[in-house]
Amino acid sequence: MKNKNVSRRTFLKALGLGGAGVLLPGTVQAARQGEELATLLDLSRCIGCGECVYACRESNEYKFPRPEKPFPPMFPKRVKVADWSERRDVDDRLTPYNWLFIQSAEVEHGGNVHEVNIPRRCMHCQNPPCANLCPWGACSREANGIVRINDDVCLGGSKCKNVCPWDIPQRQTGVGLYRKLLPRFAGNGVMYKCDRCFQRVAEGVVPACIEVCPENVQTIGPRAAVVKKAHALAESMNGYVYGEHENGGTNTLYVSPVPFEKLDAAIQKGPGRPGLQPVPNMMEDEENLAMASVLAPVAGVAAGVLGIGAKLIRENEDEE
Amino acid sequence: MKNRTPVTRWFDRVFVVCCSVLAISGLAQMPIFKRYYIADIPGLGWLADFYFTHKTHYIFAAFLLALLAQVLVLWFFRWRTDLKLSGGGMLRVGLLAGIVFTGILRMIKNQPGMSFSPGMTMIVDWAHLGLVLLLGVTAVILAMVKRRAYATWKK
Structure with missing residues (x-):
C-alpha cells in the first residue's frame, strides 16, 4: 500500500540529532511505496540499557491484552490457560506484554572476552510460516515486511508459535474473538508479538525501539541496502551476520563481532527466550510444491487430450 | 451405466x-x-x-x-x-471452483515476496474454509437423497 504521507521529515521528526544515521538512503521512498523494509542491529554498539524495551512497551501499550476474568473453563482440561496479566512487568523474556527483551552473553573469541547484548523480538521473516500456516487468516505479512497478528481475529490457537523457528508469539488467555464463539471448545485467547510499530511506520515514523536507542544500534532501510550495510559492517569488524538467510531470509539482520554459534551457546534459552541457531527455510518444500501445482493442470489437460485421442482412434477402428 | x-x-x-x-x-x-x-x-x-x-x-x-x-x-x-449438469452437480462444481480459486490464492500468498493485506488474507482463508464446509454438507445431503450424479444423460 502506498503512503503519500511519508516524507524524510516525518521519518526524522521524532529523531534527535544524529538520528538520520538510523535511516539508510532510499528508506523514505521505499516506505512511501510500501516496499520491503528491514532493520539492522549492530550488536557491537548495544550496551543493554533497556531503553528500547521501555519504548516498545510505551508505544504498544494500547495494543496489550485486557483479559476478562474469570477465564472460561477450558475443554478438555489439557488445554492450559496462559495468563500474563498479573506479571506484566516481566522484561527478561517475551510475553504478551513484553515484545522485546535483551539477551546478554559473555563470549570468548579471538583471545578476547566480549560482552554482547542482543535485543530480541520478532524477526519479521520474508516468507513467514506463522502467517502462511495460520488457518484463520489472523496473521499476515505486509508488503513493507511487517508480519502482524490481527488481535481482533486471532483465536489464540498458538499454531504460529509452534511453527515459528524462534517460538516468538506469546499467548494471553481471556481476550479476543474466541470468547464470542465457542470459548470452552475452540481457541484460547490471542497471540502477541512485535509488529514493528506498524502504526508509526504508516505515519512515516520509525519504530519506537529504533527511535529511542541512545547508541543508534538499529538501522532501518530497504532490505537490499540493509543487507549491503550488514556485510560492510561485518567486514569492518571481522564479524558475522545473522538473519540474512535464516528461515529463507528475515527482515531483522544482526551483526556481531563474535560467531552466532558461540552466542547461541552462551545465551539463556527457553520459553520466550529464542536461540540464535541456524534455521533452514521452513517453507522451502511448500515453495517447490506450489510450482508442482502449476504443472499439475497441464498434466491433467494432457491426460484428457490423450484420453480423447485414444477414444477417437478406437471409435474410428470400430467404424472401419 | x-x-x-x-x-x-x-x-x-x-x-x-x-x-x-x-x-x-x-x-x-x-x-x-x-x-x-x-x-x-x-x-x-x-x-x-x-x-x-x-x-x-x-x-x-x-x-x-x-x-x-x-x-x-x-x-x-x-x-x-451428451451430458448435462444436474442441479446438485452445478452446485458442487461452483463450490469446487470457489475452493480451488481460494486455494490457489492461498498458494500464491505463501510464495516468497507475495503479500496480501490482512483483510484480504482473512477473506481468502475464511472463504476457503467456508466453501469446504458447504461442499461437505452439500455432498452429504445429496448422498442421503440419492442424487449424487454430477451430470445426467441428455434424452
Whole structure:
C-alpha cells in the first residue's frame, strides 16, 4: 500500500540529532511505496540499557491484552490457560506484554572476552510460516515486511508459535474473538508479538525501539541496502551476520563481532527466550510444491487430450 | 451405466481419496487434533504435525488440480454434447471452483515476496474454509437423497 504521507521529515521528526544515521538512503521512498523494509542491529554498539524495551512497551501499550476474568473453563482440561496479566512487568523474556527483551552473553573469541547484548523480538521473516500456516487468516505479512497478528481475529490457537523457528508469539488467555464463539471448545485467547510499530511506520515514523536507542544500534532501510550495510559492517569488524538467510531470509539482520554459534551457546534459552541457531527455510518444500501445482493442470489437460485421442482412434477402428 | 457420468472407477476412487485427504489435512491446519486427543491415537500423531499436513495438503491439491483439468477437457471436447449438469452437480462444481480459486490464492500468498493485506488474507482463508464446509454438507445431503450424479444423460 502506498503512503503519500511519508516524507524524510516525518521519518526524522521524532529523531534527535544524529538520528538520520538510523535511516539508510532510499528508506523514505521505499516506505512511501510500501516496499520491503528491514532493520539492522549492530550488536557491537548495544550496551543493554533497556531503553528500547521501555519504548516498545510505551508505544504498544494500547495494543496489550485486557483479559476478562474469570477465564472460561477450558475443554478438555489439557488445554492450559496462559495468563500474563498479573506479571506484566516481566522484561527478561517475551510475553504478551513484553515484545522485546535483551539477551546478554559473555563470549570468548579471538583471545578476547566480549560482552554482547542482543535485543530480541520478532524477526519479521520474508516468507513467514506463522502467517502462511495460520488457518484463520489472523496473521499476515505486509508488503513493507511487517508480519502482524490481527488481535481482533486471532483465536489464540498458538499454531504460529509452534511453527515459528524462534517460538516468538506469546499467548494471553481471556481476550479476543474466541470468547464470542465457542470459548470452552475452540481457541484460547490471542497471540502477541512485535509488529514493528506498524502504526508509526504508516505515519512515516520509525519504530519506537529504533527511535529511542541512545547508541543508534538499529538501522532501518530497504532490505537490499540493509543487507549491503550488514556485510560492510561485518567486514569492518571481522564479524558475522545473522538473519540474512535464516528461515529463507528475515527482515531483522544482526551483526556481531563474535560467531552466532558461540552466542547461541552462551545465551539463556527457553520459553520466550529464542536461540540464535541456524534455521533452514521452513517453507522451502511448500515453495517447490506450489510450482508442482502449476504443472499439475497441464498434466491433467494432457491426460484428457490423450484420453480423447485414444477414444477417437478406437471409435474410428470400430467404424472401419 | 446411464445414471453414471462416464468417468472410470479408478478416477472416482482417486477423486474420493484426494478430497478425503484434502479435507483431513485441511482440518489439521487448525490446532484441534492434538487438543482433542485424536493425534494421541497411535498412528495418528502426524495429524498434529502442521508442516507435514500442510505439505500433504499441497501434494493432494496438485492431484486434484490434475483431475479437474482432465475432467474439464473431457467435458468441453467430448461429454458436453451428451451430458448435462444436474442441479446438485452445478452446485458442487461452483463450490469446487470457489475452493480451488481460494486455494490457489492461498498458494500464491505463501510464495516468497507475495503479500496480501490482512483483510484480504482473512477473506481468502475464511472463504476457503467456508466453501469446504458447504461442499461437505452439500455432498452429504445429496448422498442421503440419492442424487449424487454430477451430470445426467441428455434424452
